[in-house]
Amino acid sequence: MAYTALYRQWRPTTFSEMVGQEHLITALRNQVTSGRIAHAYLFCGSRGTGKTSAAKILARAVNCERPENGDPCGECDSCRRLLREESLDVIEMDAASNSTVDQMRDLLDNVIYPPQYGKYKVYIVDEVHMLSNSAFNALLKTLEEPPAHVVFILATTDPQKLPATILSRCQRYDFGRIPADQIVQRLREAADGAGRQAEDKALYRIARSAEGGMRDALSLLDMCIGYGEEITDDLVRSLLGTSDAAFLFRFTEALGEEDAAAVMRLIDELMRSGREPIVFARDMSEHLRSLLVAKACPGELPALLDVTEDAARELEGQADRFTETRLMSMQELFMGTETSLRYASSPRNALEAAALKACLRTGEEDTAALRQRVEELEQTVRRLTEQLAAGAWSAPAPAQTKPEKKTAEPATKAAPRPKEQTAGGRSSDTVWKDMMIALRRGADIPLHAMLTSGKFIGCRDGVYRWEGDKVYLAVVQKQEKQALIERLLSEGAGAPVTFEPSLPGQEKKTAGESEKEMLSQLQEAFGRENLLIQEELPGEG
Numbered sequence: 001m002a003y004t005a006l007y008r009q010w011r012p013t014t015f016s017e018m019v020g021q022e023h024l025i026t027a028l029r030n031q032v033t034s035g036r037i038a039h040a041y042l043f044c045g046s047r048g049t050g051k052t053s054a055a056k057i058l059a060r061a062v063n064c065e066r067p068e069n070g071d072p073c074g075e076c077d078s079c080r081r082l083l084r085e086e087s088l089d090v091i092e093m094d095a096a097s098n099s100t101v102d103q104m105r106d107l108l109d110n111v112i113y114p115p116q117y118g119k120y121k122v123y124i125v126d127e128v129h130m131l132s133n134s135a136f137n138a139l140l141k142t143l144e145e146p147p148a149h150v151v152f153i154l155a156t157t158d159p160q161k162l163p164a165t166i167l168s169r170c171q172r173y174d175f176g177r178i179p180a181d182q183i184v185q186r187l188r189e190a191a192d193g194a195g196r197q198a199e200d201k202a203l204y205r206i207a208r209s210a211e212g213g214m215r216d217a218l219s220l221l222d223m224c225i226g227y228g229e230e231i232t233d234d235l236v237r238s239l240l241g242t243s244d245a246a247f248l249f250r251f252t253e254a255l256g257e258e259d260a261a262a263v264m265r266l267i268d269e270l271m272r273s274g275r276e277p278i279v280f281a282r283d284m285s286e287h288l289r290s291l292l293v294a295k296a297c298p299g300e301l302p303a304l305l306d307v308t309e310d311a312a313r314e315l316e317g318q319a320d321r322f323t324e325t326r327l328m329s330m331q332e333l334f335m336g337t338e339t340s341l342r343y344a345s346s347p348r349n350a351l352e353a354a355a356l357k358a359c360l361r362t363g364e365e366d367t368a369a370l371r372q373r374v375e376e377l378e379q380t381v382r383r384l385t386e387q388l389a390a391g392a393w394s395a396p397a398p399a400q401t402k403p404e405k406k407t408a409e410p411a412t413k414a415a416p417r418p419k420e421q422t423a424g425g426r427s428s429d430t431v432w433k434d435m436m437i438a439l440r441r442g443a444d445i446p447l448h449a450m451l452t453s454g455k456f457i458g459c460r461d462g463v464y465r466w467e468g469d470k471v472y473l474a475v476v477q478k479q480e481k482q483a484l485i486e487r488l489l490s491e492g493a494g495a496p497v498t499f500e501p502s503l504p505g506q507e508k509k510t511a512g513e514s515e516k517e518m519l520s521q522l523q524e525a526f527g528r529e530n531l532l533i534q535e536e537l538p539g540e541g
């Protein structure tokens with residue numbers, strides 16, 4: 001008999017068999033029992049937390065002839081057909097591999113036909129954030145007026161990448177990481193089922209390294225079972241080797257100590273274990289970003305980064321050993337390496353070169369100091385130009401041309417600028433730069449680093465817009481951070497202004513703009529001649 005992977009063997013077929021996620025499971029059961037099924041569900045959460053399993057169970061439950069407390073019975077014709085995957089009423093699609101608009105259109109073309117056997121036609125779209133813009137727009141059209149027999153279950157690890165128009169039409173469920181205790185319990189059952197002894201410590205190590213994902217935990221247990229009779233902590237540790245978070249911590253520590261020899265040894269270990277340099281560069285860049293967030297918002301990591309309390313403490317501990325500038329420049333370095341590794345003839349050499357560069361602190365700090373000096377000079381020049389424009393002085397008297405002596409006091413504590421200076425029409429660029437300088441001078445240095453990683457896109461009607469990476473965005477959007485930025489900007493502008501951060505390309509558009517954009521995307525996707533625009537859609541046949 002062919003071997004079935006543990007995570008398939010232990011994939012739950014009913015809500016009762018699922019591990020964790022108690023609250024949302026109860027909500028889903030209630031929907032099935034009451035018959036109030038939504039047209040679109042959005043299942044969010046990190047990998048292996050049960051999104052796809054729950055989607056499959058829900059798809060069977062809404063079609064089951066005799067559901068029991070919201071669970072599919074597993075016995076009726078519909079349940080059996082769906083378990084054998086013989087029915088066309090449940091359509092699964094992985095957006096990561098089918099993201100083209102053609103496939104989405106084929107799928108949506110068939111939406112109007114009623115289900116073959118059951119009550120509902122259920123579309124499960126995995127990794128839905130990977131859809132192209134045109135595919136999203138096609139999906140949106142269907143979500144706006146879904147036929148009565150259709151249910152969409154969209155699953156994603158990255159809900160922030162979804163357009164707001166899609167989000168607003170879905171009932172959202174957030175799948176949290178599964179607590180280690182619960183994972184260990186299931187691992188124990190699986191090990192017993194396979195007739196293997198396992199040390200408690202070994203199972204806990206597996207659960208911790210899976211970071212709340214059941215699928216990863218079971219895959220690791222599978223690997224252990226393949227290796228030996230008894231599952232010991234030593235076995236797990238040697239199997240995890242370079243693939244777990246501990247390796248990232250060790251590597252970062254070596255960078256912190258500027259220990260080039262240790263760095264090279266670790267890369268050697270990494271290569272021997274068969275890991276991809278590009279994956280490692282990505283992991284490092286994410287790890288360094290987490291450290292930067294740890295510096296900016298200590299004590300709030302579990303919520304911001306979706307990590308366990310233990311992991312948060314470890315991140316904060318390591319973050320303490322670096323300056324923001326250093327973390328920032330190392331993060332940029334590994335992010336850049338990820339791109340260049342794609343084209344490198346020897347990925348190992350490219351990774352080693354980047355790692356050695358990350359080891360050298362001096363160069364980076366010189367650059368940072370230089371950048372700060374340039375910013376200061378720019379500010380001085382601007383102030384002088386403004387004074388000149390405002391007619392503050394006509395002939396440069398020596399005492400006045402000298403730039404103000406810098407005080408150690410943070411710039412945020414300075415009194416608001418007098419009106420005369422700001423009325424001179426300071427550009428929004430100037431106001432932004434001054435705010436950044438104030439942050440950097442001590443108002444909030446990590447916040448400055450994060451804003452630097454994104455882009456200031458300009459100001460319109462007193463709204464300053466900035467775009468950036470989703471994790472930094474979560475920090476920047478925090479009320480006190482946003483308030484600080486707005487206060488500094490308002491001081492600089494001499495009038496109250498607001499600050500609006502967003503993800504790249506997600507700047508809010510007016511209804512008219514987005515409609516026009518959608519139309520042009522549809523025309524681009526289907527060809528202008530194939531598009532018939534009607535005021536109202538015809539009713540579902």
Ligand SMILES: [Zn+2]
Pocket residue numbers: 063064065066067072073074075076077078079080
């Ligand atoms: Zn059934």
